[in-house]
Amino acid sequence: MKLADMSKQEQSSMYEELKQSYARFQARSLKLNMSRGKPSADQLALSQRLLDPLDNYRAEDGTDTLNYGLLEGIPEARRLFGELMDMPPEQIIVGGNSSLSLMYDAISRLFCFGFNGHTPWGRLDKVKFLCPSPGYDRHFTICEVFGIKMIPIAMGEDGPYMEEIENLVAKDASIKGIWCVPQYSNPDGITYSSQTVRRLGALQAAAPDFRIFWDNAYCVHHLNMSDHDAVDNIYTACREAGQEDLPYIFSSFSKISFPHGAISAMAASPANIAHTKKYLNAQTISYDKINQLRHARYFKNKAGVLAHMAKHAEILAPKFSMVLDLLEAELTPLGIGCWTQPKGGYFVSVFLPKGCAKRTVQLCKQAGVELTGAGAPYPYGNDPQDSNIRIAPSFPPLEELKQAMEIFCLCAKMAAIEALEAI
């Protein structure tokens, strides 16, 4: 029976039962964590051999990776990212251990120096970004520190709502950018449709230096290698619309090999790459080329990466299944909440009844289960419905994950009943 169809009496007696189970969990002093999209120990073990010494440390063009030089990265790493990102290697800069840094730095350059004669963003009264939400909290943190005003955009099955985006950017020149995680979006697991990508590429922005921040963090992070999503190439879409300077495209091996022990990359138009290199040249002499060479030699090409991702999928898929099965078994009969069924990425995004997210996170915490803070996936941490919770199933071992999810479902039910009574 749906919770909403129950009598107050039935709800109340169910709540009492739930409270007793909750007390039993609390008594066990558990410490379980589903808060961050961290790979598990057995996922990390998949890349252990990457840390073996190499026969030699010369890149294929003869560059000694142990010494200075090659700001844009070694050729074989640029080629590898070129395959993954479907971009010409000469339009790729291979970075250090963090694609987030590449994004922050890209914004910092536009903020300090501007793009080729445009006013630096730091000299403008107002700079705004469109933020499809729920989204990646660390994108929003970058906006916050730079004082960039965030405008939330709702997400649908095809990606963010394009009509709203088109209207906003057309009339407001202070809107300078949009954050996109186009494949297996964080946290919803949504992949932008072809039409969404085409419309983004064709955006008629009032700001001449408008930029699409295309964080393709999960481009090969499928849960099933034979049934997966694929997102269209945003650079192609932009170029076809005659505005190839729109996108900055980011990728990373953080969730392929080692989180922040890996390599990252940025791809963009020739003009954007030239602009980036001009200032990057003041920031560093080169990124860590030894680690670039390790990755290029270990993975070789896209096929090598996909074979490796299949092993990640073997570990991750059962965890996602368990999360979804438990949600289905526990919450669906009561008619509380809905969630995404992602084919890849790192998260399950759960929407509880209005006003239940914070309370559920709090109840979980008091029973020893750490979740991402409610609201974190929204600009300024403000989920207007107080409904969304991001579940990260990857890190805990399967047995711990099961326990954590049982507690999560229990807490969600308690919060849902509390919310009804409050009405």
Next chain:
Amino acid sequence: MKLADMSKQEQSSMYEELKQSYARFQARSLKLNMSRGKPSADQLALSQRLLDPLDNYRAEDGTDTLNYGLLEGIPEARRLFGELMDMPPEQIIVGGNSSLSLMYDAISRLFCFGFNGHTPWGRLDKVKFLCPSPGYDRHFTICEVFGIKMIPIAMGEDGPYMEEIENLVAKDASIKGIWCVPQYSNPDGITYSSQTVRRLGALQAAAPDFRIFWDNAYCVHHLNMSDHDAVDNIYTACREAGQEDLPYIFSSFSKISFPHGAISAMAASPANIAHTKKYLNAQTISYDKINQLRHARYFKNKAGVLAHMAKHAEILAPKFSMVLDLLEAELTPLGIGCWTQPKGGYFVSVFLPKGCAKRTVQLCKQAGVELTGAGAPYPYGNDPQDSNIRIAPSFPPLEELKQAMEIFCLCAKMAAIEALEAI
């Protein structure tokens, strides 16, 4: 006989002889490079074992270095830098592969966000830096891209001329910083005296957010381990003067293990570290902790680093000796030029007669010897005397270095005679 004491006739016939030798060198189509402070292949080989896999990848506090986390670095790496920099580990942030990036980022944060309520530098009409010159060209490049006006300060045997610095910073609140390479300065090899450090620490700057950028790049880079310089602790000097927020202190393993395949660090007051972490947290989740662990395990402590630096010294000392011997043998009798006799670092700084630097670099280039561009060690590339040339003896093998220095001396003589005739 000194060149200046020769008759025009003698100068002219000497020039003809030099020209013939020069033509013979040109005919050999040499390719020799003394342009950058790069370690040689045999120096890099000293650290080869650093690239071996580790028994395990847990930091001493249990952190899995293969996964996310620890923005400020792993404890053992902070302790190692603490010993090298003579600073408390908790006041150290261990960075990525580039201390230059740490400096750029520090300036970028002050430019974008300002320090704790002070106006961000990017919002000011004018920002100026004092630049002891000759200095490190890449410091000056950072100033150039941020539009920071550079004021050259002459160097003496004790470091930069303090009286000029004291006068300037006291009366001009737009002077926001000073670049210092306090030990074995790039390129002069000068180590700041205790009095210089004390006066820097006690600077009464009109700007409340004035900063000393203390790039101690060569803190253990001695040429003779038993007869070396040491610079006083700038943090102590500042704290004793009641202004501990003045210095940002930088260090790096780039010329200990692998150039830009190593780790770096920044040390500062608790307030500066807190300010840095606040914004760094938006820029990245963590630096590459695997490489931090490799370095901490390999070098262990300062004694381990010094033992390693003794091996570098064995390779470098004969190169520096050869450079100095050749300069002495070839240029001293003619009375052209003077140069520093550094006890460490990576450079010999040669001052030729006025107006001879560019011409010498040009002549060298045409004979196949690459030098740092004349003027590069000065703000805006402008050496007012056109006199200074930075020689980097580290990279070429000894035999090549000898040849390159012979050509250098030859070209310097030619340029000196040309300059006399032009008078």
